[in-house]
Amino acid sequence: MGQIVAGVLAPHPPHLVYGENPEQNEPKSECGWENLRWAYERLRKSLSELDYDTLIVHSPHWRTQIGTHFLGVEEFKSLSVDPIFPNLFRYHYDLKVDVPLAESICKNAAHEGMLTKMMKNPDFRVDYGTIVSCHMTNPLWDKKIVGISSNGASKYFSMDVLQEEMKQLGRATKKAIEESDKKVVLLASHSLSHRHFTTESELPEDMSKEHIEHHGQYIWDMKMIDLMKAGDSRALIDFLPDFTEQTNAETDAGGLSWMMEAMGMPTSPATVHGYGTVIGTGNAVVEWRS
Amino acid sequence: METSKKEIKKEIKTDSPIKKGFLVPGLPHLLLCPEKKPEWTELNKAFKKVRDEIEEINPDVILIYSSYWFSILGHQVQAMKEPEWTLVDEEWHELGSIPYKLKMDVDFANTYVECARERGLKARTTAYKGFPIDTGSVVALKLLNPDNKFKASIVSSNVYSDRAETVVLGKAAVEALKKEGKTAVAVVISSLSNRYLDEEIDYSKPERIHSLKDEEWNQKYLEFLSQGRLEDVAQLSRQFHREARVSKKVVAFKPFWWFSTVMGSTNNFKGEVFCYKPVHGTGAAVVGLTPTDKSTGDLEFDEENAEVYKGNRNVLSSDDSSKDGDEVLSEKN
Numbered sequence: 001m002g003q004i005v006a007g008v009l010a011p012h013p014p015h016l017v018y019g020e021n022p023e024q025n026e027p028k029s030e031c032g033w034e035n036l037r038w039a040y041e042r043l044r045k046s047l048s049e050l051d052y053d054t055l056i057v058h059s060p061h062w063r064t065q066i067g068t069h070f071l072g073v074e075e076f077k078s079l080s081v082d083p084i085f086p087n088l089f090r091y092h093y094d095l096k097v098d099v100p101l102a103e104s105i106c107k108n109a110a111h112e113g114m115l116t117k118m119m120k121n122p123d124f125r126v127d128y129g130t131i132v133s134c135h136m137t138n139p140l141w142d143k144k145i146v147g148i149s150s151n152g153a154s155k156y157f158s159m160d161v162l163q164e165e166m167k168q169l170g171r172a173t174k175k176a177i178e179e180s181d182k183k184v185v186l187l188a189s190h191s192l193s194h195r196h197f198t199t200e201s202e203l204p205e206d207m208s209k210e211h212i213e214h215h216g217q218y219i220w221d222m223k224m225i226d227l228m229k230a231g232d233s234r235a236l237i238d239f240l241p242d243f244t245e246q247t248n249a250e251t252d253a254g255g256l257s258w259m260m261e262a263m264g265m266p267t268s269p270a271t272v273h274g275y276g277t278v279i280g281t282g283n284a285v286v287e288w289r290s
Numbered sequence: 291m292e293t294s295k296k297e298i299k300k301e302i303k304t305d306s307p308i309k310k311g312f313l314v315p316g317l318p319h320l321l322l323c324p325e326k327k328p329e330w331t332e333l334n335k336a337f338k339k340v341r342d343e344i345e346e347i348n349p350d351v352i353l354i355y356s357s358y359w360f361s362i363l364g365h366q367v368q369a370m371k372e373p374e375w376t377l378v379d380e381e382w383h384e385l386g387s388i389p390y391k392l393k394m395d396v397d398f399a400n401t402y403v404e405c406a407r408e409r410g411l412k413a414r415t416t417a418y419k420g421f422p423i424d425t426g427s428v429v430a431l432k433l434l435n436p437d438n439k440f441k442a443s444i445v446s447s448n449v450y451s452d453r454a455e456t457v458v459l460g461k462a463a464v465e466a467l468k469k470e471g472k473t474a475v476a477v478v479i480s481s482l483s484n485r486y487l488d489e490e491i492d493y494s495k496p497e498r499i500h501s502l503k504d505e506e507w508n509q510k511y512l513e514f515l516s517q518g519r520l521e522d523v524a525q526l527s528r529q530f531h532r533e534a535r536v537s538k539k540v541v542a543f544k545p546f547w548w549f550s551t552v553m554g555s556t557n558n559f560k561g562e563v564f565c566y567k568p569v570h571g572t573g574a575a576v577v578g579l580t581p582t583d584k585s586t587g588d589l590e591f592d593e594e595n596a597e598v599y600k601g602n603r604n605v606l607s608s609d610d611s612s613k614d615g616d617e618v619l620s621e622k623n
Contacts, residue, residue: 062380063380064380064381065381065486065488066381066486066487066488066489066490066570067488067490069383079419079420080420081418081419081420081421081422083359083360083361083421083422084360084361084362084363085363086416086418086421087418090418090419090420115488115489115490117384117490119383119384120383120384121378121383121384121386121387123376123378123387124378124380124383125378125422127380149380152536155536155537156485156488156536196362198362198363198364198412198450199363199364199412200363
């Protein structure tokens with residue numbers, strides 16, 4: 001029987017890949033955002049202790065309005081250029097998809113009453129949120145992935161509606177994994193507070209310019225991280241609508257809600273590998289073990 | 291009444307470098323499979339009318355504002371000479387792939403950015419191989435300019451910009467055309483109401499607008515546009531955004547602020563609604579606005595007309611020394 005071995009809050013600012021200077025990324029940096037990059041180093045070390053087959057990533061940057069979509073092609077190889085930061089992220093990716101597991105989640109989610117669709121167009125360009133979170137978690141790309149789109153229900157309706165949908169998706173994900181023989185790590189690909197600067201430093205990696213956009217955002221981020229460290233995922237999810245409203249957080253995409261539901265609302269303390277800001281947004285790399 | 295091809299140039303009354311303006315939708319259905327629904331077929335045919343008019347006008351540049359291209363760090367202008375890719379829409383991937391090769395006016399793009407910066411805006415060109423040009427721009431250019439007869443210029447829609455900033459961006463576009471000594475047609479790519487039906491496409495059923503409320507607001511806009519009241523439409527943007535648009539992060543419905551500004555901020559137009567149909571719940575309209583010397587009346591002009599952008603008021607902090615932008619913006623001009 002398959003199982004979820006870990007879940008990770010895995011933020012996806014392209015700046016982190018830019019700071020790492022992998023060969024796949026065309027632009028090169030001097031340095032930058034080390035506290036988050038080192039947090040990912042600690043995550044990678046931690047995950048290296050685990051045996052797992054697949055990364056399942058839920059991304060805010062593959063946004064669909066009509067249902068939830070799943071990558072349904074076995075391999076993707078192309079160039080991802082960030083639409084906002086093309087100067088920082090032009091990444092040549094080559095990845096493999098666990099299509100049977102994606103199809104099973106898709107089917108189980110439909111059984112839960114969700115509108116779902118497999119994405120089978122081979123020319124499709126995988127979104128940069130998925131790529132950044134996967135690269136920072138597993139730069140060797142030696143694991144297959146399942147890519148899940150984020151539905152815009154929080155915009156069309158409300159965070160409460162989205163949360164309910166993410167409960168369905170979480171249950172469907174858990175069931176599909178258990179029905180498989182796979183060991184899986186879940187990635188909720190998003191930041192915490194998401195108010196950001198609207199200008200960029202002349203040198204993007206000039207860390208003297210990097211700080212939280214507003215102290216109020218920082219207070220909210222710390223509140224959420226305290227709940228994670230306390231293992232109080234129920235309160236964490238209950239707070240999300242307010243947190244999202246107050247900080248314009250990327251939790252509006254539903255990744256964290258989906259992951260917590262799939263993991264059965266963990267009560268053990270999460271490991272916070274690190275926290276840092278990127279153009280003013282709050283980001284934390286946080287790991288939950290099953 | 292439709293205008294015959296021969297009359298188009300004759301009836302344009304303007305000294306502006308922008309000879310005519312068009313509103314078009316940008317959904318891929320209209321390019322990839324117009325035959326699958328009668329509404330899409332009619333919209334596709336309306337694109338052909340616009341294409342014919344553009345060819346008759348013979349502008350130097352097709353000047354595009356696309357509500358499908360979001361930016362957050364100021365305003366981006368596409369400056370790759372011949373961007374080439376195969377686009378797949380993230381929502382409508384099952385409809386197919388769109389291979390494209392476009393032709394941009396790089397000199398104009400640079401001048402546009404220069405003029406925008408001189409007016410206080412944050413702006414930069416974007417010229418990267420593989421940059422994801424938005425679905426709306428690709429669809430519109432493939433339908434309006436399939437042989438790349440005309441060079442194009444595409445500017446992004448900044449998520450946070452409000453009216454003053456968008457008006458100034460429009461003025462920068464006109465100024466850049468004058469500096470370059472070029473003529474243009476302005477093309478705004480946007481739906482009216484933008485709420486999708488939350489269901490799969492049912493090819494056996496006729497299209498419908500998502501709700502009666504959306505339909506009524508679309509009709510109000512179309513009534514004004516058919517009367518040539520472009521500035522009045524622009525000044526209804528805030529209310530239209532509240533009533534008929536789904537979006538919380540995009541702070542305003544801004545295409546018509548830019549559109550009216552580049553067209554001269556007046557109601558002096560002959561308006562033609564070539565086609566208006568639903569596309570999966572959204573309001574898709576193809577509209578032409580021809581500058582005339584007759585006004586339909588200046589009824590709703592009550593907002594200021596900024597020349598220079600002076601930045602955002604920091605509404606979240608009492609510390610005025612902060613120079614970083616806030617997400618919640620307001621106009622200072």
